[in-house]
Amino acid sequence: MRSLVWFRADLRCADHTALHAASRVSTRGVVALFTICPDQWREHDWSDVRVDLLRRTLIDTSRSLWKRRIPLLIETVDRFADVPARLLEVMRRHECEALYMNAEYEINERRRDDAATTTVRGAGFAVHTCTDQVVLAPGAVQTGKGDFYSVFTPFRKSWIARVESGGVPAPLPAPKKQDDPGIAPDEVPERIAGFEADPPAAAHWPAGEREASKRLDRFIEHAIADYKDRRDRPAVDGTSTLSPYLAIGAISPRRCLHAAWRANGESLSGDGGAATWISELVWREFYRHVLVGFPRVCMHRAFRPETEAVGWREADEDFEAWCAGRTGFPIVDAAMRQLHETGWMHNRLRMIVSMFLTKDLLIDWRRGERHFMRHLVDGDLASNNGGWQWSASTGTDAAPYFRIFNPFSQSRRFDPDGAFIRRYVPELASLDAKAIHDPSALAPPERSTLDYPAPIVDHAKGRARAIKAFERIRTA
Known part of the structure; x- marks a missing residue:
């Protein structure tokens, strides 16, 4: 056969x-x-x-x-x-x-x-x-009523119990050499119609299964122990950067889980770096579970139907400023420029910029979701949609609508010396570690020397506007 x-x-x-x-x-x-x-x-x-x-x-x-x-x-x-x-x-x-x-x-x-x-x-x-594509097929773990989970924490608990009961699966070997079938392989095309060949960001992402394996091995050996403490710092090399390779399947989630499980003393639980990364792998599984259990999220619909009534602003100029990294909020602008330069964005920054768009600017999360997909090397419907709906408070297990990140506070907390901002917003590189997070607070003479825009929104006013928009649908 x-x-x-x-x-x-x-x-x-x-x-x-x-x-x-x-x-x-x-x-x-x-x-x-x-x-x-x-x-x-x-x-x-x-x-x-x-x-x-x-x-x-x-x-x-x-x-x-x-x-x-x-x-x-x-x-x-x-x-x-x-x-x-x-x-x-x-x-x-x-x-x-x-x-x-x-x-x-x-x-x-x-x-x-x-x-x-x-x-x-x-x-x-x-x-x-x-x-x-997952360790456990969607639907393999369900609520006590036999439904798909819509909240992560109980899903994670059930998922871990199910995996542990059957044993963490070991990676499968590659197939052995077979007899020559007399069929030659086809040439892979040099370009694919409608897509740019050799885009500038490609240099950041060497291709292949071996590259993915090297990244996993390097992460397990050098970074996973400190992952919990370093994962939110965009200026440091604290994450695995495996998401592009998982998205195209150059490495399997099963292999990632098995490696992390071994690094965690053959346990899936705990509070150290390896256990924290295992939870991130379970988030990836959860969002695929959501795709199957609640397929409307695949069709540009909110997980929470009532949030379809949120009065999102059109605000094309604000949206374009966000896309271009010219909002006047340095951490937001640095993140967006990282996306366009490398095709990737640090996960903490994804949360910051998506919440800024949907809450500070009150712009529909679907516009941001699409922009990300059109630029991300790790564009993945399940994780991208799940992340955007979490930030927009429209999704499963989402952030409460009144939980709104202050971009300046996030910047000071996670890029305290401004190293990440300096890398991607060079026009602010001369500022000290205090001023770089909010150049708008500088005295006018000093501010006028910078080729950098003023904030396009007052954070406090944007926050109040977003809360009002969500409270309006709660009382409708």
Whole structure:
């Protein structure tokens, strides 16, 4: 029997559930397939830097597969709706009898996979869908009433209990070399239509499974012990920077969890750095659980329906100033410039800038969510949507509407000497550690020498306006 393994957001050879399963039973070998869907990716607001990382990782994955004599075929179709027929065509062309794939959880991806399963099974072939993008499939842990969790803390407790009861899963090995199937791998295209080739931010993100493994090993060895204390400081190298590689599947969450579990003394709980990072991995699982249990969040809808009535401002000039990193709030501007320069933003800063947009400026969270997706190298619907709705107080387990970060206070707390601001807002580099957080407080003569805007909003007034907007829907 020959099997087709359909690669998607799982671009690696090691610890690949579908590939491992297919390799064990396919007596005539395995053929791999990746489908490029440019129109669909643009509709989903994928960024140039994400697509570039994906394309370069495809090259790495193809080489790794071919060392095992598994050819990676590349098929380009415009949209997900075109995929099922193309899958069937490839299976027939190469005499494959079974299709293996790892489950994806966004609603359009689930509909695509359902259609593919119907088409392939209808033609008489077997279909096997594996759990790989998460440690526990959405719905594997539920409330006492059998519902999907909508609050993180009880989800985390149940998730940890379930994983511990079955044992923390060990990563799966890469498949062994198979006999030459007589099928050559396809060339990965040098560019993908509609996306910039080699965007400037790409230099920050070397591609491939080996790079992802190096980052994990380095983080476990040098940084995880101090993660709890250093993770909120954007100027220090205190996080794993694995999110881009998790987003495209160059490394598995299972491997990350197993490494952190071992670093934590073979425990999933505690209050140290490793346990804190494990909780972040569980947040990632939780947001995928939410996608399946509450699919409206995949369709530009608020998790809390009543918040659809919030009177968001249009405020295009304010939005453009936020996008450009010209708000007059240095920590916000530094964060937005980091996003545009590197394709990535520190997690603490994601919370600061998203709350600033949705609360200080009272601009619809969906505009910020889309801007992030269009620029992030780790653009991921579940985590991006979950984070934005948390900050906007529209989501599951969200921040209370009256909890509003003061950008100046956040800046002083998490970038106390202004090192991060100096890196990305060089026009403020000459200011001392006190003045750099709020240049608007300088005396007019000194302030006038800076090529830097005044704050576009008074924080206290913006905060009061946001609270009023949310209180209005509570009494409606």
